[in-house]
Amino acid sequence: MKRSSGVLMHISSLPNKYGIGSFGQSAYDFVDFLYESKQKFWQILPLTTTSYGDSPYQSFSAYAGNPYFIDLDCLQEEGLLKAEEIEGIDFGENNQSIDYGLIFKNRQTILDKAVEAFKRKNFSEEYHQFLLENNHWLEPFAEYMAIKETFGLKAWYEWDEPARKREAGAMNKYREDLADRLDxxxxxxxxxKQQWQKLKIYANQKGIEIIGDIPIYVARDSVEMWSQPELFKVDNQGNPTMVAGTPPDNFSEDGQFWGNPIYDWEYHRKQNYEWWIERFKESFKLYDWVRIDHFRGFESFWQVPITAKTSAEGSWTKGPGYELFANVKKTLGQLNIIAEDLGFMTQEVIDMREKTGFPGMKILQFGFDDLGDSPDLPHHYSENSIAYVGTHDNETAIGWAIDTASPESLRKLEDYLGKLESESIADCLNRGIAMSTSCLAVYRMQDLLNLDNHSRMNTPSTLGGNWQWRMTENQLTDGLKNILLKLTQTYYRENHFDSLSKEQFI
Known part of the structure; x- marks a missing residue:
């Protein structure tokens, strides 16, 4: 990775009139913004479906894309929707926040109409090819979601036994009765898939690469738990015996109780990690680079008995370690992977990351929470690292300064970075990662816009109020583009992109 920079902003945060960001025109406008400010990367969060809590890290499927991101204007252009079929639909009054309840209620009705129009046109060869290439995950996902509807959207472990255990007779009946929902x-x-690939090609043709995200765990309410229980530590009913979390720390006396099922790593090892190899293979069809969430969990992870009252009752358990990545590399070759190596680090985790060669992550904001010589200060950054002011899980720079940072922390910041009178705290921190030796600096959009914690993307261990922030159309200005361009050129991170043929990116 050459010295470069990029912007972190999820698809959901893009502006439009349909309540949530999509693969429509504003996404192309954002690519143009990145190109004109000489950025190399656009980092996003997982593109998978969202379930309880609206988190992209709690998905019904490790593979299926989020239908909320399907652009309705694009469907109109293809003749699959009429303008009057969308007019009058309530997507929420606040264009800076996503109302997931309204999106869930109203969007499917519109997509139903587009699906029926698509079926009337006769299926294309491209569609048949899509079915063929994705059958291994698409059919179980379609069955899972269609059957889930018949049970009032309850989790699979609340279904009746024939459906829960995928009994042959019951499954054949569902496939016959639910043919339209499967479609x-x-x-x-x-x-x-069509809309995302078109957008990705456009970005690649402008020299912009996409950094995607693989959550380490899947949700308990997921097609994988239902159709492949052998992948996890489960009882004879397919229910998890152990779930994921974090131990007690300075932020939580009880630790964090995530509730995701724990993998049966011994089973994966015997299968030569085939499921993981397939997951990486599919991910690199979507992204140019992949950030592995909770990378340290592959070395050792905190597992909690499903019966525990809090995560404090858990224990550290060894993961597959480097062996998994060696198998992935042997099958798929050298991959563009970023290790999210934040949190409780040990020498064993550091050794595993260094053996893989993957760049790790550095959070500048943390460097000023510690009044001593913190490892999160730029003079400790290695070239093989990605520098952030913060991630989607942290306060915005302005929010941190207003709500959390002590006067001593702010004085340390000003002394260390030499804060200019014309700079905000966010500007100063952005400059801090730009001038670091890390090969890549990634700016959060909220920090470029100098927004406070009302625009924070996620507060870990909380439900409600997360994943909702959106930009407005008037925030992506020429003035902002020029500020980012100057920052990029000053610290020699510009994307030296020359026009290349489409074939190099398709």
């Missing part, structure tokens, strides 16, 4: 889930995934 809905197949076709909306096709819409998602």
């Amino acid at each position: 809905y889930y197949r076709i909306t995934q096709f819409f998602f």
Whole structure:
């Protein structure tokens, strides 16, 4: 990775009139913004479906795309929707916040119409090819979601026994009775794939690469838990015996109780990590680079008995370690991977990351929470690292300065970075990562816009109020572009992109 920079902003945060960001025109406008400010990367969060809590890290599927990101204007242009079918639909009054309840309620009705129009046109060869290439995950996902509807959207472990255990007779009956709903889930995934690939090609043709995200765990309410229970530590009913979390720390006396099922790593090892190899293979069809969330969990992880009252009852357990990545590399070759190596680090985790060669992450904000010589200060950064002011899980720079930082922390920041009178705290911290020796500096959009914690993306261990922030159309200004461009050129991170042929990116 050459010295470069990029911007972290999820698809959901893009502006439009449909309540949530999508793969529509504003996404192309954002690519143009990145190109004109000489950025190399656009980092996003997982593109998978969201479930309880609206988190992209709690998905019904490790593979299926989020239908909320399907752009409705694009469907109109393809003749699959009429303007009057969208007019009058309530997507929420606040264009700076996502109302997931309204999106869930109203968007499917619109997509139903587009699916029916698509079916009337006769299925294309491209669609048949899509079904063929994605059958291994698409059919179980379509079945899972269609059956989930018949049970009032309850989690699979609350279904009746024939459905829960995928009994042959019950499954054949569902496939016959739910044929239209199965088509809905197949076709909306096709819409998602078509629109995303078109957007990604556009970005790549402008020299912009996409950094995607793989959550280490899947949700308990997921197609994988239902259709492949052998992947996890489960009882004879397919229910998890152990779940993921974090130990007690300075932020939580009880630790964090995530509730995700724990992998049966011995089973994965015997299968030569085939499921993980397939997951990486599919991820690199979507992204140019992949950030592995909770990378330290592959060395050792905190597992908690499902019966525990709090995560404090858990224990550290060894993961697959470097062996998993060696198998992935042997099968797929050298991959562009970023290790999210934040949190409780040990020498064993550091050794595993260094053996893989993956760049790790550095959070500048943490460097000023510690009044001593923190490892999160730039003079400790290695070239093989990615520098952030903060991630989607942290306060915005302005929010941190207002709500959390002590006077001593702010004085340390000003002394260390030489804060200019014309700079905000966010500007100063952005400059701090730009001038670091890290090969890549990634700026959060909220920090470029100098927004406070009302625009924070996620507060860990809380439900409600997360994943909602959106930009407005008037925030992506020429003035902002020029500020980012100057920052990029001053610290020699500009993307030296010359026009290249489409074939190099497709």
